[in-house]
Amino acid sequence: MKQRLLFLLLFTLLSIQALAQVQGQMQQVRPPGAPGNQQQSTTDTNYVYNRKPPYTFKRYFNSLAGKDSMNITRMWAGSIIVPGTAQLYNKEYWKIPIIYGTIGGFAYAGYRNNTLWQETGDKKYKTTRDLCYLGAALSYWGSILDGVSNYKYYKDVLPARASLYSAMVPGLGQIYNGDYWKVPIIYGGFITVGYFISSNNSQFQRYKYMYYETSDPDSPLFGKYNAQTMKYYKDTYRRYRDYSILTGIVVYALNVIDANVFAHLQDFDISDDLSASFSPGVIMPVNPQLTYNIGPTVGLNLKLTF
Structure with missing residues (x-):
């Protein structure tokens, strides 16, 4: 009789301990955003640390000044809006006056020939105007392509x-x-x-x-x-x-x-x-929010080399 009572008491204590462990794990895995959710707090903290800061205009101008870096896509987009900024970022300053001089020269020549064509009606001025405007467009396009080709990587x-x-x-x-x-x-x-x-x-x-x-x-x-x-x-x-x-x-x-x-x-x-x-x-949980056990577990790794 005493052995049965002792066994029943021991079984009850073990059951209470197991129930307490399960409740503790359930408390850690609460719905996202719930107070006291340790996994959610860990995930949010990692997200804040790993998140890249937004690229602002201030960073863009700092990059042009040589105080920061930018990727080639941002440099390309900036040179479309303002020709010569790619050469400024690539530190090829001597190209900037050539770019603006070429674009401006062709554009002015096109404007002058357009005026002469309207005054005289001579088609040769119209043809020259079109060629000059084409030259300005090609100079603009060439400045963008030059910036892309000289980007350092x-x-x-x-x-x-x-x-x-x-x-x-x-x-x-x-x-x-x-x-x-x-x-x-x-x-x-x-x-x-x-x-x-x-x-x-x-x-x-x-x-x-x-x-x-x-x-x-x-x-x-x-x-x-x-x-x-x-x-x-x-x-x-x-x-x-x-x-x-x-x-x-x-x-x-x-x-x-x-x-x-x-x-x-x-x-x-x-x-x-x-x-x-x-x-x-050792395998870590991919998403701690979907598991009761946030600790690592032992398993097998498969490595493929091809």
């Missing part, structure tokens, strides 16, 4: 630079990556798309004219052709033209994506060494 290949290259000059990112064979494919795609855009637009303009003529009672073509048939072909070729334009946009986007992806793969190990190994290890 510790690796030979920068994926963002490859993307910007292909965005500004399709195929240039592929040349930067060493994939020269892709350039004729890219421009072949653009030429094909351009052909279909031109062809479908010509047919669209043709049937558009025919539709208006067959719908006009005063036109000699009125009643000779069915206006609804002309409208059908007009809408069809307009749709084909729009599809061709969308295809051109897709080709352009694929050109940029390809440059970025294969620039990332420059550091990827593609050797034939493929192996797998198991080893004991």
Whole structure:
């Protein structure tokens, strides 16, 4: 009888201890944001420590002054808004007056020739005006490309630079990556798309004219052709033209994506060494909020080498 009572007492004490441990773990794992949630506090603290500070205008101007750094995308965007800022960040100050002198010179020459064309009506001034404005645009574009190409980076290949290259000059990112064979494919795609855009637009303009003529009672073509048939072909070729334009946009986007992806793969190990190994290890919870036990546990690590 005494042994049974002693066993019952011991069982009761162990049950109370186990229940207290479970309640303590449940108290640690409370709903997110609940007071006393240790896991939530740990997660929030890690998030605050790991979160990068926002990039402000103050940091941008400090970067231009050489007191901070910026990535190539921000430098590129800034040079689009204010030409020459990329050269300022790259410390190539001597290029800035050349950039503004070239852009300003072409723009002024275009303005003067436009004035002369309006006064005299001579088409040579109109042609010169267009060429000067084109020169100003190319000078502006060249200043942006120059800033991207001279951005300092510790690796030979920068994926963002490859993307910007292909965005500004399709195929240039592929040349930067060493994939020269892709350039004729890219421009072949653009030429094909351009052909279909031109062809479908010509047919669209043709049937558009025919539709208006067959719908006009005063036109000699009125009643000779069915206006609804002309409208059908007009809408069809307009749709084909729009599809061709969308295809051109897709080709352009694929050109940029390809440059970025294969620039990332420059550091990827593609050797034939493929192996797998198991080893004991300590596993930490991926998300402490979803487990009752926030402590580490022992398990196996699988390591693949390829």
